[in-house]
Amino acid sequence: MINTLAQTGARCLLVCQLIGRSGVFLINILGWGKGFKAPCHRVIKQIHHVGVLSLPIIVVAGIFVGMVLALQGYSILSSYGSQEAIGQMVALSLLREFGPVVTALLFVGRAGSALTAEIGLMKTTEQLSAMEIMGVDPFKRVFSPRLWAGVISLPLLATLFSLLGIFGGAFVAVNLLGVYEGSYWANMQGSVLFFDDVIKGLIKALVFAFVITWIALFHGWNARPTSEGISQATTATVVQGSLAVLGLDFILTAVMLGGF
Amino acid sequence: MSLKAQIFVECHHVGFRREDKTVFSGLNMAIKKGQITAILGPSGTGKTTLLKLFCGQLIAATGEVLIDGQDIAELNRVDLFKLRQRMSLLFQTGALFTDMNVFENVAFALREHTRLPEHMIRDLVLLRLDSVGLRGAADLMPSQLSGGMARRVALARSLALDPELILYDEPFTGQDPISMGVLVNLIRQVHEDLNLTSVLVTHDVKEALSIADQVFILAQGRVIGSGTPEQIKQSDDPLVKQFLYGHVDGPVPFHYPAPNLTEQVLHHD
Structure with a gap:
């Protein structure tokens, strides 16, 4: 009994320690008080690594998610005879949710794990x-x-994801399912608000980007300097990064919709 | 010159623990300016840890480490980084930056700390690479180098900013006789050419005694013998003798501490 308690306590202490360490780590990165400067060319080089190299997966995923949304949406909306609203549905779900969240999840797997492994290896050697x-x-x-680089790349990737998703949806809805093209775009134009949908989605992406990159860098820096340590750190990045995205998404959505 | 001014690195009663293991307790050491000092000791005696204490990457739990008269534990981050520009550590594996080629590795410190024009950086880097015999390898990536070459590149890189103190961590480990000879010569040559203070941490007794002016032998968390190579060779200390001549058994026992064999084998229950 006492033992279990002690073990739980010890584990909690470890978690607290980890949170504290990651906080100090972040403060060090941001260079609190000393004025943060990162030379432009280095940021650009990293944007290439985390952003540009993530493009293929984001492009393909964006198009397919948009196409699937149109298929699913059509089958539901057509039973109410309101398949004309499909453009609105695709655009809103992409801009508010799928764009930021799916991009962030893909970003964790593609760029986050790569960052952790790279930093971990730099530490090990x-x-x-x-x-x-x-x-x-x-x-x-x-x-x-x-x-x-992470903070700049992810919102851009999320925007691209939503954009391609909308075109993917248009292709399926208009060309395959025969929804009238004018209503697809006009319904979308009429219902999507710049601040409420586009900007709020981008804010989500920005928050995810910050948290994911922080988690990825911290795990790389904190990895035990062995090959096993690096593999564990990479796994931890993907798991914690994904969970953080989903958890934060709920909180952000709740705050943005003001449902409480 | 006063005696104090001739000492570059000084340890006073340094104590350091790692987890539950005492690495150093009451370690005293004074490394003189302009000399080659070898720190010898069996594996696992914390030789690398000692170098990290010198660089301020680790901070001693008790006692003090003075570099050129400054207590390294009391420096703030900015002063510490300033002090580090005057010293250089050569890692066991070289620790070359794997995303840059040989040229960029050597140019790294120059680009970070100076505003020299590109053509000047190029000349300086090529001169440094030439002094370690690897000017022709400037365009290779670290993964294309052999272990000995990587160490020579690392040496060129650590010399880029003209340090006053250079620390070598196990420079000879895992080298074939030829590259061993090359490294010994290089270390001596750059020491003389650049008027350095060199500190070698190693367990290669023969090479160390052949180039050092002063030797410290570490064991059990403290210095067990020190002096010139001649004095060390004539030491009567059984531990020093065991280490120098590689006796299998002695003060450092062959057996890891264990209960009596007969008892353990016969009385198992």
Whole structure:
């Protein structure tokens, strides 16, 4: 009994410690008080790594999610005879939910795991130590550019995802299912609000991006310097990143819809 | 010059623990400016840890580590990074940046800490690479280098900013006789050419004694012998002797602590 209690306590302490460490880690990245600077060219290079290289998966997923939404939506809406509203349905679900959330989940798997593995390997091969000893702060040189690259890339990818999804949906609805093209676009135009739908979706993507990149970088930095440690860290990034996205999505949606 | 000014690195009663294991207790050491100092000791005595204490990557639990008179534990991050620009650590594996080629690795510190024009950086890097015999390898990636070459590139990289103190972590481990000879020569040569203070941490007794001016032998968390190579060779300390001549059994026992064999084998229940 006492033992179980003690073990639970110890585990809680470990979790608290981890949260504290990741907080300090983040403060170090942001360079609190010293004024944050990350040279542009380094951020751009990282945007290439986390953003541009994630494009194929985002493009394909976006088109297919949009097409599936149109198929599903058509089968439900047509039973009410309101299949003309399909454009509105596809656009709203993509902009509000699927765009940010699915992109974030794909981003965790594609870019988050890669970041963790890269940083973990740099730690294992003592590249981070070497940098520190050469008087170069890895927080500025390695972590900051990657964090900002993630924060910039994900909202852009999410926008692209929604956009392609809408075109994918249009292709299925108009060309395959025979919905009148004018009503697809006009219904969408009439119901999608710039602030309530587009901007709020982007805010979600921005929050996800920040949290995912933070988790990924922290796990890389915190990994045990062995190959096993790196594989565990990568797994932890994907699991915790995905859960964080889903959990935050609920909170953000609740706050944005103001349902309480 | 006063005696104090000639000492670059100084440890006073340094104690350090890692988890439950005491790595150092009451370690005293003074490393003189302009000399090659070898720190010898069996594997697992915390030689690498000692170098990390010198660099301020780890902080001693008790006692103090002074680098050029400054207590490394008391420096803030900015001053610590400033101090580190005057010193350099050569990692056991080289720790080259795997996403850059050899040239960029050597140029790294110059690009980070100076605003030299590109053509000057290029000349400096090529000169450094030439001094370790690898000017021709400038365009290779670290994955294309052999272990010995990687260490030479790392040496060129750590010399880029003209440090005053250079720390070598096991520079000879796992080298074939040729690259071992190359490294020994290089270490001696750059030491003389650049007027360095060099510290070697190693368990290769022969090589270390051949180039060092001063030797410390570490075991059981403290210095068990120190002096010039000649003095060390004539030491009567059984532990020093065991280490120097590689006796199988002695003060460092062959057997890991265990209960009596007869008892353990015969009385199992």
